Each structure stands twice: as structure tokens, then as C-alpha cells.
Amino acid sequence: MTDTTGRPVRTEFPTSLGTSSATEIKLLGQDLAGDLMGKVGFGELAFWMVAMRRPTSGEVRVFEAVLVALTDHGFTPTAIAARVTYLSAPDSLQGALAAGLLGGGSRFLGVTEDSGTFLSAALAAHTADGRSLPDTDEGWDELALDAIARQRRSGKLVPGLGHPNHKDGDPRTPVLISIAAEEGVRGPHLQLFEAIGRMSGRGVGRHLPLNGAGVCGAALADLGLPTEMLRGFALLARCAGLVGQLAEERRNPIANDIYMNADRGAYYVDPTGSNPTGADPAT
Incomplete structure (x- = not known):
């Protein structure tokens, strides 16, 4: 396979994580259904996937x-x-x-x-x-x-x-x-x-x-x-x-309630620092 300039395009991508075929799913070199499901906890798996070793x-x-x-x-x-x-x-x-x-x-x-x-x-x-x-x-x-x-x-x-x-x-x-x-x-x-x-x-x-x-x-x-x-x-x-x-x-x-409290508590402040309405923000 080549790109528009005729240069070859990479068609294979190595991974040590997950792959699948029509009949199986592999994860970390293990059979997902047979070796991992019900046998490895989620925390253990998350660690394993990053560290590339079983903890x-x-x-x-x-x-x-x-x-x-x-x-x-x-x-x-x-x-x-x-x-x-x-x-x-x-x-x-x-x-x-x-x-x-x-x-x-x-x-x-x-x-x-x-x-x-x-x-x-x-x-x-x-x-x-x-x-x-x-x-x-x-x-x-x-x-x-x-x-x-x-x-x-x-x-x-x-x-x-x-x-x-x-x-x-x-x-x-x-x-x-x-x-x-x-x-x-x-x-x-x-x-x-x-x-x-x-x-x-x-x-x-x-x-x-x-x-x-x-x-x-x-x-x-x-x-x-x-x-x-x-x-x-x-x-x-x-x-x-x-x-x-x-x-x-x-x-x-x-x-x-969070939204309404913030919205109803909003009051205008003049960007120059004055308060043209004369309202007390605390009231």
C-alpha cells in the first residue's frame, strides 16, 4: 500500500496490549476469556497494562x-x-x-x-x-x-x-x-x-x-x-x-440548585470598579 506520493504506508502496528481475531481476544499475551475474566481483578489488570508485568x-x-x-x-x-x-x-x-x-x-x-x-x-x-x-x-x-x-x-x-x-x-x-x-x-x-x-x-x-x-x-x-x-x-x-x-x-x-444558586447570586459590577446601581452586593 502506498500514499498519494507513492511512498509505502505502514500496514502493521505492533502492540503488547490487546488484539482480536474472529475467534479470540488477546490481552497482554493472555486469552481474555480463558485466562483473565474471573481470574484477574480490574486493579491488577490496570497495573499490568501500564507496568507490562503482573504485580x-x-x-x-x-x-x-x-x-x-x-x-x-x-x-x-x-x-x-x-x-x-x-x-x-x-x-x-x-x-x-x-x-x-x-x-x-x-x-x-x-x-x-x-x-x-x-x-x-x-x-x-x-x-x-x-x-x-x-x-x-x-x-x-x-x-x-x-x-x-x-x-x-x-x-x-x-x-x-x-x-x-x-x-x-x-x-x-x-x-x-x-x-x-x-x-x-x-x-x-x-x-x-x-x-x-x-x-x-x-x-x-x-x-x-x-x-x-x-x-x-x-x-x-x-x-x-x-x-x-x-x-x-x-x-x-x-x-x-x-x-x-x-x-x-x-x-x-x-x-x-447549584446552577440556580450561582445564577441568582450574580450581580453586575462595572469593570472600572464602581457600582452604578448603588446596590449592596451583600443584600
Whole structure:
């Protein structure tokens, strides 16, 4: 086969994921119907498809704990976006899901990827000149202070530190660290992340709790998953949460109230800063 200029067009495309024929479906080199269905959990399969290796039972436990931790947090912007989009286009469930997923950015869900990337970069910088990773808490604390200082010198916040609601500690953080330790996969990313929490007072000037999105990024990085894919796992988890949000929207709709509250609360403000109507916005 050739294109309009006579050059050959590629007709074969290699993949290590899914293929199908008239009689079978293959996935990851396995027979989908015979080898995977009813024998492999969805979380295990999602891990396998990205890592290109079948995870151990301990890795699956940590991975699925991450998915559970990130599934739903109530009426977040992602959930509101999905619900209001469904209000506008109830014939497009996929549009409502997409609207919610598109809201997964630097403030919501993206912290998982940002934390994993930050921790990986700090570990790489430490070992770049041949130094070994610490084997004591004091060594990890020193590394953490250096990582925090580097981040602050670049004018950036330390990802994974602080939470708008959980001022005294995110309940997900110690649980995920404990699960990783039980399964023997509490690696250098989690150890550095814990040290950053211990050193936040000295490094940032005030103690800040380690948030759940950040600890999820550290745990996923310790599982050997590529840091540039970590937001994808956060979105995978949140997709399940958004399906739940939309199912609840059908049972007990609130999107119209959200819309009407915002619309009826709107008032005109002159772009010059004056208020020509003389109305008090608070009334």
C-alpha cells in the first residue's frame, strides 16, 4: 500500500496490549476469556497494562488502596462539573464523565503525579554523584531538608504538603504507609515523603500535614510505575467516583440548585470598579 506520493504506508502496528481475531481476544499475551475474566481483578489488570508485568499480591493491595483513597471526596470541582454537565446534557453520560475528568489538574488529582515526580527527582539528585540513599531517619531528614530547599529556591510549593480540610493530618496517609510497610513495598519515595512531613516545620517554617494525594504518588512511584503516568491512575480512580456521583444525581438531583444558586447570586459590577446601581452586593 502506498500514499498519494507513492511512498509505502505502514500496514502493521505492533502492540503488547490487546488484539482480536474472529475467534479470540488477546490481552497482554493472555486469552481474555480463558485466562483473565474471573481470574484477574480490574486493579491488577490496570497495573499490568501500564507496568507490562503482573504485580504481586502485595503490590495489588497497595495499588488498590491508592485507587480507593482517590475515588471520591464529595462535592469537589470535578464532581460538580460532572453533575452540572449532566444537567445540561442528560443524553451524554460520557460528556459528563469527561467534564469531571478534565478537571483533574494541578490542584485536584494532579498532586499525585506532582508528588511522585518531585520525590523521584530528589532521589535522583541525591544519588547522581554516587551517594547511597540514607539508612537512618536522620539521613532521610537531611535529604528531605535539601529537597525542600531546592523546591523553594525554584519558587515552587512542595507537592503533597498541606490540605485545605485535614489541618491536623490526612487520615489516608498513615493507613497507606502502613499497608505499604506490611506488604514490603515501603520504598525510598515513601521514606523521603515521610521525612518531608517530619521536616516541614524546619523547611517551610510551619508544620504541614502530608496529604493523601501526595502519599498516593509516593506509593505508586515505589511500585515502579512511571511518574508521568501517575495522574492517569488518579483519574482512573476518580472515574469510578464520578459514575457514582452521576448515579446519585439521577436519584437525588442537586445540579439545578447549584446552577440556580450561582445564577441568582450574580450581580453586575462595572469593570472600572464602581457600582452604578448603588446596590449592596451583600443584600
